[in-house]
Amino acid sequence: MDALERIGFDRLGLVVTPAGTATPAVSAPLLAEFAHVGVRFVNPEAITDGLAGPHRELIAHVRAERGEAGDYAPLFRGFPDRLPEFDDAVFRFLVARVRMIGSDDTPDAWREALDFSRMGWWPASSIPQDTARAEADRRAQALLPKDGRVEWITVRLVGAAELEARLREWMRDCFASAASLREDVQSDLGVLVKLLGVGDLEMGDVRFRENRVLLFELLWALDRKLLPSTGATPDDLLRLFAKLTGGDPSLTAPVGYPRLSRADRRVVVNTLEASDRLGDVFRRRGLWLAIDRGLHVGEFRAPRVRETFARLRDSRHDRGSFPSRFERLLAADYAAAVRLAAAEAPGLLGRGLRRLAAVATGQQQRAVLVEALTGAAERIPLRVLFAAGAQLADNGRTYPRVVFGKDGSALPILRRPGHLAVPEEFRKELLGALDAAVDLRIAAKGGWYGETVHVEPGLDRLLLPDQLRATAQGLVQVERGSRLPIGQAEVVRLFVHWREAEVTSDLDLSCIALDASFGIAGQVSWTNLADGMMTHSGDLTSAEEGAEEFLDIDLAKAARAGRERGWRYLVPVVFRYCGPTFEALPEAYTGWMLRDDASSKDRVFDPATVVNAFALTGLKRCAVPMLLDLETHEILYVDVYLNGQPRPRVEQEGHDVATLVSAVVGRHHTKTSVAALALRHARARGAALVDDPGRATITFGTSADCTYDALHPEKLLADLL
Template sequence: MVHRLDALVIRHTHRLPLPTGPAGEGGTAARQFDAALMSVGFKLSAELLEHLSGLSEGTVVDTAVRTLGTVREMVGDHVRHNVYFIDFPAGVPDTFDFWMRCIAGALADDGTRANTLEQLSAGVVNLLTLPSYGTYRHTYAEMLAHHDELLAAAGDRLTVLHLGGTSDDELTRLYLALAGSGTPLGEDGLRDLQDLAGHCADGPQPEEIPVRENRAVVNRARLMAGAGLLLDTVTDALRLACALVGGDVTLREPTRLRALPRPVRRALLAGLDAVVAAAPAKLADVHAHREMFKRLGERLHPHEYPQWPHAADVFAVARGEKAARSLDSRVEDLLRTSDVTGAAELLKAAPGKLFRSLDRLLRAARTQEERDAVVAAAGQVVPDVSGRVVLSVRQHLHNRAQETGARRVFVNRLGRAWVTDDSRPPVPAPERERLIVALDAELRRRLPAVDHLLIDPDVLDVALPLSGKATASGLGVLPRGSSSPVDGELLRFFVYWKQAEHTTDYDLSALLLDADYATVSWLSYTNLRDAGGKHSGDITDAPDGASEFIDLRLGAVRGAFVVPQVNIFAGEGFEEVEESFFGFMLRGTEQQGRPFEPRTVRMKSELRGPGRVALPLAFLRGSDGRWRAKWLHLYLKGTPASNRVEGNRVTVATLLRGIVEREQLTVRHLTGLMTGGGTTVTVWDGKTVPAGPVTYIGLERPDGLHPGSRIVTPENLRDLIPA
């Protein structure tokens, strides 16, 4: 179990829990381990290499086997990436010529000749009926034989693995970081937290668990371990009930609640009773999930436990037998009578709700006195608002400076995106500016004092992770809206999928747009060569897994944007297949190698979204001619089948414009607030490490930092968000 959990530490922190074993002469094995890691784009830190060298050879080998399996999966090298065209990117034919060859092959086949002739007579041929189309015509080994070995280049990715503490210390540290995160975790993060919570239930616990979903996962582990529950709202108990049956703790999807053992029923009812007894007004929270509370009451049998009458009140409210007026309904009554001042005053009891209502309140205010009252109310409660909400409202107000009439992009917590006209009146500029100044002052007050800030300039345009739900899990993945440099002449992106039960056809495509977001061209199975790019060929069935690639020479690309996408043509969705992921590689012009070379992979992310079209990121050409990646993490609903790049060009262009033209709060903004007073700021040059402790913020942790340093990389970027 511990070894399996150690893999979580490596994935989340890039630290290897302290390997232990007999002392010995492990230097040779450690260097071989380091060389094997470098072949997949990883490397041992000097400290870790030294530690391993003092252990026995067997211990080093065992550590290497476990670690290599983890990092290969992190980068997508745990599967075999074959290509349809064996010499790809060489040997990709003209699309029409290729289709003609497939038809000729079908006509030469006794089994398919008649059907093909019938289709030709009708004027339309279904490519999927041609025997040579859509399936590999060679083995993985035969494909490898057609490719030279990759020549190492200075620009290849090299992710350093650092020496961690003991396994128990590292697992506890990771558990506390995930459980106490101030921003919601993604689906994979919640699953990892669940594994860690069970292991760490008897150990140290976070001082605070601000995110409700995290609290549900922790409460489940505490209940199983016989520890006390952490409940402060009635909804906490409902989330816990969902967690106990493996349901959705976010409460977005209905969970089928099952009968619960008597000790569990008693624990939930006692917890509910204590919450309501301490704050009867919290009964109003029941209205948001009335039907779920009704089902929970049927499972808990509160009538059997008269010692907890306040818990019974929860289910009486759900059934409509007891009144509990919500704060929202009272606010709505005041706004219906145009009492903006009264609504702002009432919302002070719920600071987070007040902040999320600021835009509406300021638009509804008719007089300067009312606008002043709204701003004053916000100023009074801002110390009680979470840092994540303060930053979200700060970002929102900044973007509300734009003129009305623009298009508005909505993205839900699952990454599903849609666009509509923005018909809202503007927020009054003076109040908007006053609030922005106040919010920045509050953020500056909360940020820790920093003596020496060492910062990687490439991290400055990374968006602050205000929600982990906006980011897929994987290697080198950044939050939605982030921008990062793309240094390389050859850009290659890839998709891999393996179907679970049914024939499944994913299509990797790329849309090329000009500076006005108009279509220039595209690359897909319908257009194998164009715009300096080549497609590796269409695979239409993946019982053993399948890969598709697109290769682009960035210098030859026409247009300003390249938008890779994964379209589901047929079969299982992204959440139904056994596995699916997307990524991109960068190479120099002199590098050849296999279609998939792990040490050239810059990013690999899981595809786990609700739509039928995935838009992981886009590539933007700047005014200086340099390319940058813009992180999207979006899913389009698409159609049940036959999604193609040609069919979603307008939607993709509109969404891209909305993301690109919306300004995100980035690391640059927070570091600007940090660097007042006597802070020393050093720009990381990739070479010189300061001798003393620093606060380092960057894309990769440098080797050799002082042990007393605070280190922030994309893996723990949420730690920058002030409490």
């Protein structure tokens, strides 16, 4: 399975089958093997015998993507149907401590002291891994039947030429995306640029800053002589230097200057000479003066650059960073600050629109803001206009909120409802200006007259993705706060797997029950293994051979508990109790399955039932992958990490988890949905809406057969924003 085939499968749901014939005696077992891991084909008739053999690597890849790292086994052989109803962790450890009197403080002694199964009490828990027993349990698991449910990955069989053509198209869509791309997507783009080149890319279509930086970084590594022909601006070069030296491409801090050969400096100078934005060096005079000392522009035949840098050195005016200039001016002259933003940083005007509207005093200042917004709208990114509209529509009603850092870290914003609220009449006026601007921008993309559009039900639950950079590298790409239905499954089985290296590690899987106001209403964890609705498989405190913990949620019982106890949300949390960080572990995965049954008679881990799985990363102590909404029967993607205290557990961190989760749940009030984007395009571009996807020429949905697949949003982000 080469790199192109792997990327084609992951990003486009395509599988290459070599040219040739199909023999039923070969194709039938092949299709069965794929079905065993939850893969089915929309065109099984296209399969050929040539796929036999290469299919093994693809199936192994699918297993890994669905979280299967070796054979999984629970700590308790009776999980989940033979666990006791009573389990008090504090009492268990007190008794174990008594039994340890006179014994050496060793893992084996603790394992023996905590094992009360011979007394008919609860099973052993919170013990080091017994590697011999773990191996035996894994062999026993392999003999058990699978669960009857399958969460299908639907793919298409294609030839090698079609795969390459589709990958070139996908690469163009990614670079043209109007929002950030997930880190693993960026990595795949690097592979494609190396293998396929950039001849198919239109540099003018690469609009989003991060994607431009990525492209220029790739070109610098592969063939930097192409850089002068790309239209790169002085700011693009500064961001490239920041990436090459480990700095911040946002240019809010000084930029390091990489060590360049004379040939490299010639490339940089020629790129500046070819740029129609050369005058932008004056906007960041201090940064370019620092770089000028090592660039030696006088050595090269570049008259525009030499003349511009001579004026740059003679100028005594350093305008400084725009944000600082804007804030100083805003405090002194509101109208001048707003006009400055409209002229020099229209994106900042859009992102700060609600704040600027809230602090505007009097009709004159409000008129200035509306005028500035109307005049700058065509230069404000469309995704920023949508975000500004959603923020104004909410008007400060939804708090707490959350912002995500570039590393995936989350920071809750705690304010009283009504913070920065805009007076109603002024709010309506601004929303009218935004709506008009959005419609004009969309209409400019071309008419859809004569087209019919179908929008799949449920897309109003998926948020428009614009911060995918640091989202988990799972099977789907959705914005945090998006919801997907559970379907008809009886049980949600959560899992975490990890393997330690030289240092003992302990990951703990827990689940917190919250009421509708996000108050803590219950929990299941290593301190409380079962509550009648949720069942924990037990706690291992080491993972020499790779360890797993599972937690089952009986959906019918949990729904009844929701009605009887006031439960609304179930929130899984993975705590790093001790040992290396998630990032430092050789293996660390979490995810969830949807199953028809939960019984010790069935295999505890079945890759075909996995809905999503992803690696645990980062330096934090707690990971919250998702939550289960018992009222709507949906899974909501949370995907956040928290610091937490040393040796964290539910009793310590529950409140912080609840606060952060409430902010993620509330994002649907402050962000645009995929359905709203689709409907807006259909209306503004003159298309007709239809209820039947079979009658539609343009479809929005959650499968690869749709024109725009919301779960793989690169084309959507390129075409519609």
